[in-house]
Amino acid sequence: MSGGADLVGEEVSAAGYAETVRGRGAIAFIMLRDGTGHIQAFAKRDNMKEATFEALQSATRESTIQVTGTVAQKRPPKTKEGEPAPPAEYEITVSSATILSSAAAPLPVGVTDDVKVGLDIRLDNRYLDLRRAHVNAMFQLRSKVLQYGRDHLISEGFNEMNSPKIIASASEGGTNLFPMMYFDTPAFLSQSPQLYKQLAVLGGLERVFEIGPAFRAEKHDTYRHLNEFISFDIEGAWMNDEDVMCVQERMIHHIWTEVAANDQHLIDVINEYKTSQDEDLVTVDVPELPFPRISYCDAIEIVKNGGGEIEWGDDIESHHCDIIAAEHSGFHFLPRWPMAMKPFYIYHNEAEKGTTGGQLSRGFDLNYGRDEMTSGGQREHRVDVLEQNLRNMDLNPEDFTFYTDGFRYGAPPHAGWGLGVARLLMVLTGAGNVREVVLFPRDRSRVTP
RNA sequence: GCCCCGAUGGUGUAGUGGCCUAUCAUGUAGCCCUGUCGAGGCUACGACCCGGGUUCAAAUCCCGGUCGGGGCGCCA
Known part of the structure; x- marks a missing residue:
């Protein structure tokens, strides 16, 4: 709906949402909006049927309207003395129109109102919230991020797969699962495609990825957690932890590069809103490769030196991450965690010990600033070690035969990771809450819409 | 699960015991003007989360509930 000089005098039809309806008496101005932009429809009483x-003129905002008429150059606005005339704009002089669907008034969430609306109200009315330009831009960007990530993994030879979301038993342990009934059998919603990715690799697919939902029945209530989230997961045969970290940083680098090259207009829309809200603007700074690697042992030292209370073997908590983020504000990997803190399927090399002699693993995290984006690692492919790990973690190997049996017939060393899509988008869009970048988020207290 | 905070028109807010018949913006409805363009001017409409309590008097203080926000834990 932009331009128009070459269309002047032509008859056209256009449909969209009525963003504003102005004018009384014999004229009316209707600003129509669709996915491509805006166009003003100019209606004169004498030019059409009275009822039309x-x-x-009485149409409510956000009603959908189709107009037919001729393209004309707008009359230029009055300008102050000495100011240059603005560039020519075009409009449709309406000859006929149809109200396709009338919007109720008032709107629960104003689409163009200069009033800040709370997140909860916005999410209750997401279909209207999504009509706001910056919100729409964020979800277009989300689509792009998924596309670029997928493109990149395919370019590195990964096969897209889908794993079951209804599972019979916990796939990792640790987190709480949502129980459900699968006909007459108790079952759960999957917390991760982890074990199924591995089974696919063992079966010879070699390099797989999945973009799919994961469900966690944890009663967390923070800006970065949801109970249903989409994760970007990969698994690759003949790879170790360092290999898949490289895959990941190349993928993120590719996503940022492509967004910077193709989607700056979406970032601009988001920044226009941020400007109006007095918020910091976002910039698409393509991160340098390689990302810093800060081993767990080094991270402990950084936290200690920064005044944090932590000992080797402790988890690196959010307030510790703040200390690390002061030195490494962007993306950084945290490899080589203690084996005792990692799940049973993570690989360890018996020769690799931490500064206090504890067994290290080949598990790693990727953080951006204080926020964890990813966890991943090289996987244990030795079935006897796998079963010992299960016993060490008070899990019964008998319960995991559906998984461990896959390792009895020759297993390639392999590695992989899972990346929270929404968390990556928070970084890219500067959103302060994961709910901003999830269309219909599921959290502790929200199951609708 | 733990700690802290909040709930006022459709939306965002002001208000900390009587000045509240509750502020402002936005909205909605209407009028005026009008080829507006973030249009403008005028008028009207519309709210103190629920239940107890304290007090002569409660939007305001106390208790409980509900809902929401922030932080932590846990994680992606």
């Missing part, structure tokens, strides 16, 4: 004009 009345319907247009």
